[in-house]
Amino acid sequence: MIRVTCLGGAGSVTGSNYLIESPSGKKVLVDCGLFQGGRQMETRNWADWGFIPSEINTLFLTHAHIDHSGRIPKLVKDGFRGKIITSPPTAELCEIMLLDSAHIQEMDAEWQTRKNRRQSKGEILPLYTTADAEESLKLFFPVERDRIIDVEPGVRARLRNAGHILGSSILELWVEAADGEVKVVFSGDLGKHNQLIVKDPHEIFAADYLFIESTYGNRLHRSFEDSKKELLDAIEYAVSNGEKVIIPAFAVERTQEILYVLGEFYRNGDLPEIPIYLDSPLAIKATQIFRKNKKYYDQEAMAIVNQGFDPFDMPTLRFTPNTKESIAINEAAGSAVIIAGNGMCTAGRIKHHLKHNLWRPGASIIMVGFQAMGTTGRKIVEGAKSVKIFRENVAVKARVYTIGGFSAHADQKDLLDWVYNFRESHPRVFVVHGESDSSEALADKIQKEFNLEVNIPGWKERLVLKPKELLREAASIGEEPVNILQISLNMIVDLEKELDRLKKRLKSKEEKVSEDDIDRLKYIQEELQAIHS
């Protein structure tokens, strides 16, 4: 039997991290993402790993998004020295993503420290530094997809195209157990059918166990043609008013999809002749990586290349990596399209562009990505009359367009179509990487439509996998109620250990006690209250 512990991306959409233990004691990880969204969730980034990083020889990385890759520098800082097996484009994208993430961690810690000083409190250290990120980049071991590789004795693996972002992969994993080999498939994040730039997700037919994401497990996307039309309408609206079009965008994939569609408008003669600025150093670097990796394009993107065009270019496109050029954009009168990060308007250059344009009637703000609760982006989408930017209340007078069709995630139908292929091999299915409504809706559909056994594992839940058979550790009586009880008991054990460690540290006179300890205590208290309710 083998064990899989869901250490992130279970019961949430961020922090993806799964530990797989073989009977011979081999331990491998799948993904090592950052927990994002709210203080309580982010506290998990600082918590114990649930394993000893130096004991792990292999980390499989499905794709470059930070909720799958963003804790790698911390893993390396904490002792991991193994191989990070991933696709070549993912390795390239991680180089820019992890350095950017380290920079954000350093800036946050610096800001927090400055704030603390004013209150006579101590220094806050970043989760990891640029040096940690640079160290982790040395451990990347890119492998082409579709080839079976021997990872370590008794463990083989193959990456398959997941069709989500450039280089994104599904992982097929074969682990030798005493009573036979177990095949586990991790979907990673799956792309939608006919997604731009990348090929559709690889169809897989056999697995003993399947871990499938459920980000949009309860939703169907609107038609992409409608979304493209809306994008053009939004541009035409601002242009007819002589105003600007602001697009808050995520640096990897979403930005390139917007450029791709703008390129299509241009080639069809539909795009008004106005400057288009890509005003994000990270997105500029990502676009250059997309341009380089043509062999991973789908047929449509390749057809554009074969006609002699760059899918991400048009004559009026300008890259503005320098701050000076960025500031100049807002000083220039007249219409322009400005694509800037970050996607949820919480940091980065987009804040300057919103400050200059949000209050202008006739301008367009185009939201093309998910806006998390509490973010400036979410407030704008929900129709706030004004939002706070750089401590200033800025009126929302521009027209706000929310365009849903640019998602890089499979919707419920795409997910079910992909699972359909497994029906003959009859795997046990674990639905992960989703808010509970999405996971439950998808689990229900998979169970009813394909008659497969489906579970939704919780955070830190440990699963025992046997060839074609599943036993939840210590769960011998009954089904669901025992499962919930077991999860709660496991959590209490973890919390007791954590409390014990803290108690020892607080009592020992030699050990320095920091703000972090209070944060941890608060977190434990919240977790306990959650169990109690």
Ligand SMILES: [Zn+2]
């Ligand atoms: Zn992703």
